[in-house]
Amino acid sequence: MSPPPPLFLGVVPDNGIKTTLSDPCYIAASHSLSFSLSLSLALTLFSLSLSLSLSLSRTLSRNPSSLPPPTFLLLSLLPSLPSPHLLSAFHQSLPSPSVMPPAHLLTLPEILSLVVLYLPPNSLPACARVSKAWYQACLPFFWKNFSLRDSEKSNALIQTHSHLVKKLTIGSVPLEYSSLRFSNLDSIHLESPGIEDSETIHFILEHPMVTRLELRSLLPGCEPAFWDRLLGFHNLRDLAMSSVEIFGAHVDKFWQLCKRLQRLDIYVLDPTIDTPIPEQLTSIKEFSLLACYANNIPFFIDFIRNCPSLTSIEWLSNPSQDEGFVSGLVELLDANTLPNLERLHIGTSGLSNELFTKLLERTPRITSLSVDFSQNAFRMDFATLLQPHFSNLRILEITPTVEAKSSLAQDIMSSCPLLETLKAPFVDAHVVAEGKPWVCLNLKVLKLVFFFDPPNTITQLQPLILDRLATLTRLEELSMIGPLRRNFFGGTIDLRMKSGLDRLSTLGRLSTFRICQMDQRMEHAEVDWMLKHWKNLTS
Secondary structure: OOOOOOOEOOOOOOOOOOOEOOOHHHHHHHHOOOOOOOHHHHHHHHHHHHHHHHHHHHHHHHOOOOOOOHHHHHHOOHHHOOOHHHHHHHHHOOOOOOOOOHHHHHHOHHHHHHHHHHOOHHHHHHHHOOOHHHHHHHHHHHHOEEEOOOOOOOHHHHHHOHHHOOEEEEOOOOHHHOOOOOOOOOEEEEOOOOEOOHHHHHHHHOOOOOOEEEEEOEOOOOOOOHHHHHOOOOOOOEEEEEOOOOOOOHHHHHHHHHOOOOEEEEEOOOOOOOOOOOOOOOOOOEEEEEOOOHHHHHHHHHHHHOOOOOOEEEEEOOHHHHHHHHHHHHHHHHOOOOOOOOEEEEEOOOOOHHHHHHHHHHOOOOOEEEEEOOOOOOOOOHHHHHHHHOOOOOEEEEEOOOOOOEOHHHHHHOOOOOOOEEEEEEEEHHHHHHOOOOOOOOOOEEEEEEEEOOHHHHHHHHHHHHHHHHOOOOOOEEEEEOOOOOOOOOEEOOOOHHHOHHHHOOOOOOOEEEEEOOOOOOOHHHHHHHHHHOOOOOO
16 A cells, blocks of 8 residues: 655644655654554653653643643654654564554553653642553552551452552451452551451561561560561561560560661650660661650660661650750760761750750761750750751751741851751841852752841842742742741741742742741732742642
8 A cells, every 4th residue: 555645734843844744754753653662762752752741741630631632742752853764764673563643652651650750649640541551650659558447449459459559557457358468568557556466467477578667556465476477577677666565585586676677766665675685786777766764764775875877866755854865865975886876856845955065066977957946945056056067967957936036047058058958947037138148059848937027127128038039949848837926026928929929930849838827818810820830839
């Protein structure tokens, strides 16, 4: 059969050359879009189609019926495709190729499985309704985190998709689900308290491939061989325990397990243990202790002493116990027992300023610091204490207090070039406007309230503040949540069109924007502008 006569498609590419169905470029591109397309060419086309696919997904998330014509999809890519000679040679090597519509470019599994990795989560439901191919590509994301609690899905449906589940949340496993097996599971979260039925414990033990296990209120008599079986979880690196009791012969098994863990989280563990802690638990790098009994603090200090590879410590408990725990931690730092420690999450409500100062001075290198001043006055020059760590600091989170109106945020943002996350109290707009330029150009998360005192300075200072914010072009999350107390200060930044919101058009990566208790009202104009300029916005 002779080929069809030339047909102009009525669209002119960027190079000004009209494309016909008889052109080698169009013929080769169309014929090569068959399902027998080699993986190497598919991956090449992926890099070309990624930007088009992202734009398509955003359009579909807002209006699923607005799918562009198939011809447009292909012609948008033609100027960037490989040379016609290369495509023609590939086309000629295929046995009797059949012409496929250009839109099938986005049905190739090799391409779609990669494209969906870059889509915002809120767009996946709309994308899954485009076609069967898109549905299959999005399916793993719908099953990635799955809960068996109150699930209305049938046993057969769950088993069919069980290989897609990565994180599983369970309570007391119903009998009809007890036979389910999840072959690619990474994490199990047991969240029902007081579990003692053998079915649930047996269900957990049938998944020895997991790397993280979260146990809540596991009773010691639930399964005599539980800790023995847990030693067979050779991939387990992360263990979290809440109100778990360990006694007698189980203690030795627990210590054996700790020797290969990398992270251990404990919440209200009563260590009635008559076996000494192993001398070295060198694999543990992260330790979190959320509440414990006062008489057990020495036990946990000894535990930390035997973890010389620790890089992260989290302590949040009763303020009355802060002094005892942090004093023991300072002694370990003085003895150079924790040379790799660089991340601290500490509740400071019960700490004296002197002891907290020692903690920061003794820690050799801080890359991440989270402190809770919710019940403690902000009575220290925090920025001066942190100054030795400015060059390494990446994350700083401070629970806001009404006393914390200071230049701290300005000092941090103008001195920490590696900073990625800053959650800090209020900052005086005068300090920012008169201070040094911000150097934290890699900042991704900012939670901060700018206050103007007196309020009649807003008109003068706001453009300067907005221009500073506009330099944070990598920002992904911006939160401005004011104080609960009314009339705490004169005024806050005004993020409305008439006040200069359009100065923030450079924040194109912003996906989360929160504003609350700021005494201002946004209209449709502000919302429309945000959706137009912050295309990744999801919340």
